[in-house]
Amino acid sequence: MMAPDTHAGAARAGGALVESFIDECRRAERQSTELADLVLSIAGRMRGLLAEAPRFLTPAHRRADPAHYARNAVHISPGNGISLFALVWQPGQWTPVHDHGTWGVVGVVEGVLQERNYSRTDGHHGRASGIELRRGGITLLAPGSVSTFVPNPDHIHVTGVPDDAPPVLSLHLYGREMNSFNIYDADAGTRRLIQVAYEV
Ligand SMILES: [Fe+2]
Numbered sequence: 444m445m446a447p448d449t450h451a452g453a454a455r456a457g458g459a460l461v462e463s464f465i466d467e468c469r470r471a472e473r474q475s476t477e478l479a480d481l482v483l484s485i486a487g488r489m490r491g492l493l494a495e496a497p498r499f500l501t502p503a504h505r506r507a508d509p510a511h512y513a514r515n516a517v518h519i520s521p522g523n524g525i526s527l528f529a530l531v532w533q534p535g536q537w538t539p540v541h542d543h544g545t546w547g548v549v550g551v552v553e554g555v556l557q558e559r560n561y562s563r564t565d566g567h568h569g570r571a572s573g574i575e576l577r578r579g580g581i582t583l584l585a586p587g588s589v590s591t592f593v594p595n596p597d598h599i600h601v602t603g604v605p606d607d608a609p610p611v612l613s614l615h616l617y618g619r620e621m622n623s624f625n626i627y628d629a630d631a632g633t634r635r636l637i638q639v640a641y642e643v
Pocket residue numbers: 538541543600602
């Protein structure tokens with residue numbers, strides 16, 4: 444067992460790793476004119492961050508919730524800037540159908556995260572009703588995998604873990620504080636913005 448001062452030193456080193464990653468992402472954000480180029484440049488950095496995950500993830504980042512997937516904040520920038528979360532998924536926990544209205548970079552630390560993609564086919568992307576969705580392909584993200592998205596205009600998806608799969612721990616970086624997103628009711632053909640909570 445580590446001595447308390449060693450714990451504190453490890454926590455400082457872990458915090459510095461995250462700060463450095465966020466600083467690099469902010470620099471990339473300033474230098475990119477296309478969001479597709481931005482997520483391309485951050486994807487490799489996320490791979491590096493995944494390799495360092497044991498050094499900065501704390502027990503608080505690993506908190507699960509039996510009621511739904513857990514959203515644990517790792518870094519929230521002031522002024523609605525970049526945010527980084529550790530999400531913990533128990534078997535059978537899924538998001539609703541949603542989009543984030545911003546860019547994102549996802550990396551998996553433990554387990555296999557499933558993403559199911561949808562295309563909006565009604566052609567009226569600004570409207571919140573009369574929405575037609577078509578199911579698309581899926582992606583299985585294993586430890587070390589990175590997935591990115593940009594809002595062109597939507598990136599509509601469901602993410603989660605099947606009932607018979609092990610739990611998942613994943614890192615999610617977004618272009619703003621992720622405290623709200625659009626959720627879709629595919630049967631009703633509607634979408635609405637909801638507030639989403641997170642643990643700090
Ligand atoms: Fe998402």
